[in-house]
Amino acid sequence: MDSSSAAANSAKSEVVETRLSGYDLLLHPGLNKGTAFTEEERDAFALHGLLPPHVGNLEDQLERRMKAFDGETNSFDRYNFMRNLQDSNETLFYALITGNVEKFLPIVYTPTVGEGCQRFSETWLKPRGLFISYPNKKRIDQMLADPRYDKVRCIVVSDGERILGLGDQGAGGMGIPIGKMALYTALGGVHPEHCLPVLLDVGTDNEDRLKDPIYIGWRSKRVRGQEYDDFVEAFVSAVKRRWPHILLQWEDFAGSNANRLLERYRDRLCTFNDDIQGTAAVATATVLGAVQATGIPMKEQRIGFLGFGSAGIGIANLLLAAMKEDGLSDEDAHKQFYPVDRYGLILAGQAGLRPDQVRYARKKSDLAGWTLSGSEQVSLADVVRNAKLTVLIGVSSQAGAFTEEIVREMAKHTDRPAIFPLSNPTSKSEATPADLTKWTNGRALIGTGSPFPPTEINGKTVEFSQTNNSYIFPGLALGILTSRAKHVSDAMIMAAAKALAALSPTLKNKEASLLPPITDSRKVSLPVAEAVGQQAIAEGLAGVADEKSFEKELREYVWEPVYRPYVRLND
Template sequence: MNVQQQATSEEATLQVSLSGFDLINSPRLNKGTAFTDRERDIFHLHGLLPPHVGTLDEQVERRMQGLNDQSTPFNKYAFLRDLQDSNETIFYALLVRNVEKMLPLVYTPTVGEGCQRFSEIWRKPRGLFLSYPNKDRITQILSHPRYDGIKCIVVSDGERILGLGDQGAGGMGIPIGKMALYTALGGIHPEHCLPILLDVGTDNEERLSSPIYVGWKHHRIRGQEYDDFVDTFVSAVKARWPHVLLQWEDFAGSNAARFLARYRDQLCTFNDDIQGTAAIAAATLISAINVTGIPLKQQKIVVVGFGTAGLGITNLLAQFIEDEGVSPDEARQCFYAIDRYGLVTEHGKDVRPEQMPYARKEQEVQGWSSQNGEITLLDVVRNAKPTVLIGVSGQAGAFTEQAVREMAKHTARPVIFPLSNPTSRSEAIPQDLINWTEGRALVGTGSPFDPVDVDGKKVPIAQTNNSYIFPGLALGIVASKARRVTDAMVKAAATELIRHVPTQKDKLASLLPPISEARALGRLIAQAVGKQAILDGQAQISDEDALRRELDANIWEPAYVPYELQRGAAS
């Protein structure tokens, strides 16, 4: 380790073993022009830096000017990635102080293009690429002392990046982006975070044919070989860090559900696409219900896209419906699930076992189909007369004008959530939804959109984004030292967010708090998750006082502290 923290009578200091060029090139330790004259003496930095001794505030202002000079969102993304790889303190200070502006640049929607063009901008190592040819070296790679302090991992295999499909090694942009929000919105120290990409090849021919592609140029390993590779990875993680949090991210739907089911009782793990998406969708829907006044158990909910995300949303909402005093069977009757072959029915095509509890009876929907035997969204809307429409299909335009106008005929305040990311994959454009419903729709989107015009007024659209949930969920898991992630802990995260939605007090307010409040919300969600971990018997701390102490200890603020030369290090 190159750093040791030491408390002094005045303020914390860091004992640092690096000096000179090596120190400046460490993104976690680099202060740039903010190194003091004394530190420049001790660490041999004179001459390597311009003579001006600056402050973090000045550096943030300088980088903001540089960011504003970039002409496109992708250029801004690349600028910020370079900043993260040169000085993490400035990078996170910029994020924390400008969350609303920065979030779309480091996360959705811009991270989608960042993954597609990852090979163009890759410059410095960040995280780990564990490639299939190195399957026998995984334990060795993880064993390096630089990873001793890791508390949480985000891992992807790059196969289902947002709604953009297989990006191979470029999918690393997602774990990097998620981990950045662990720190910016959850407060977890970046030295405790490790993004990992399992490079098992890609079936994206554009990537395979590109001379600059940085990944393993091979078609995807599948079947038993793939499962064995993932199992080797998980086994190595468990051996290296017995209490680590492992978050699965952007695996193909069938693999995402399988791995969560297989490993959730072996280590502390969750899947944000399944559980995080469910939590934010449930919280936003309940916020909308504050406006409509129709109880959740009386809602008719259509879910378009019934893969892992759609099923996760439906399962969690069913739990909330059961809380209103109905049976599990009655709760499931509130949902109409639409997959690639239309409405999911008991004898439908390719209906998976986990979808079957929500499949409609054939006699119930007899006569619904308007073409080729497939029951489309429009057919469902005409016959079921839903009050809620949720999209996680990755299909741009899936919410057609005809279907939305039909929905608006039967409900005073249609609740419509096109949640697919990035923006190009959204099921509908918010302004269109407002126009098609005469301004009556309550809209939440997965990616950020410009405010919509409603009767001549500009109204912001709630971004129903997982970033409200997973940073606080992760912090609560880390602070409580949870052994496992329970469904109740995920539900606790959603419930805590529900307590803070603006519609609790004002029906005319936005469905969700400003994203600028996400860091403060992260602490509150973490506390709720930690309390639930204690109740579930999964925490390795004894009580709420201990939880509060651990939360304080695990929240990092991007600020410079004094450095001293570590004893025994070469001066």
């Protein structure tokens, strides 16, 4: 399927009709073309004098904005530059990203978006998305009813409580839904008009935010318990009334709520949680890439986790399913996992375990014959030494937790240890890939949550796969929207993971990176979308008639950031 030519043909024939003119047209980020308005359009829309006389094009503007971007002195200023550009000219904003994914992805999303959330109050200028605060609970229907949202087809929503590895950012957490929705468009081709970022402002327990005189959020401690649940219910019910066929993505909710809300609503509307399911899909694809590189079958992998909250459990669940597909029983598959949290290896009977953690708790009898360090807890070092892990996954937000001792011990027992420090942002990574490479003499297969520069080992430059959810969620959303899926099944998430794994460079070269270059993210989204849509059809969850209808919908849907000709409508 040649989506690029189909989209280009669509772009040539599409004409934008609008009643806006003058300042109103230029101030609309989805319609503004800046100096690229033609002479005829300047006549028709009363733009002469409001624009300089030069009539340019998108290529001119890209060169100008790139020069200005490069003139910024640090990542946060570049992030702020791009946010301002998004709020003034969306087409130019997305054209910059799609043409330079590797350069712009770390700016508009992780890791820089973390600082963007921390400093959101000092930089907020223009409305984008919806802030739905607890005091406005009775006004949710009214807020959603605005005609500007008539074309919305997908929402990313957060309550700001667990932003990356930075914790509670309150209203500043809006930076995450804005960033995610930007990648829906830049990497998945979802039309910007179809995207709505939402922040559920239920207060914050971050004292720095509450004491900050310029904090823009609701200045209150977090609402919890039944009041919180009732508020979320009011939001979901209002969304369902407004858009019966909406796609709703949950983002950066605390572990105590993330799984619970997903399970509560996954059968009521089309919904998924990227921290749980998107992270699981990209991590599983990366592990499958390691399987291809090492030749060790999936069912023989011994997998350790540092951090076993919502993200870790989501990854484990999908890897468990992959092991069962490879021939293991459920009981035997569970024996391949070693989850470690802040209290050490999770053991059966341990106090305070969540139900989803209990499934993976190890029995004390499993430790028979182990040599332990002597403390009451079974440490990660103990697990690595005794279980002889082949895969180690970090979702703990504990910087430096994969120590030299642990990594060297792991490398003693497996020729090519697969080590994935996935915590974001960079400051929270469990290890740097340069250290992992050095400590294993270049043998480690590495996937990181944030981007890291290449390193040199034994005279060879080594690049690292960024195990970034952006490989998955834009294509997942695109497949859901174009197949008109009613729900998001576990099999659809697995289909996305397998589609990404099928693109692993290790299929052709066992020494290659585990994932395609991040520059190919937009290309990756199409096969992921195809796999997701086909799985939805196979399960009877799709709203399209058949695969032929789905492929037609997919070809015609993808939005490209190019300028279209405008025609003025009369009042």
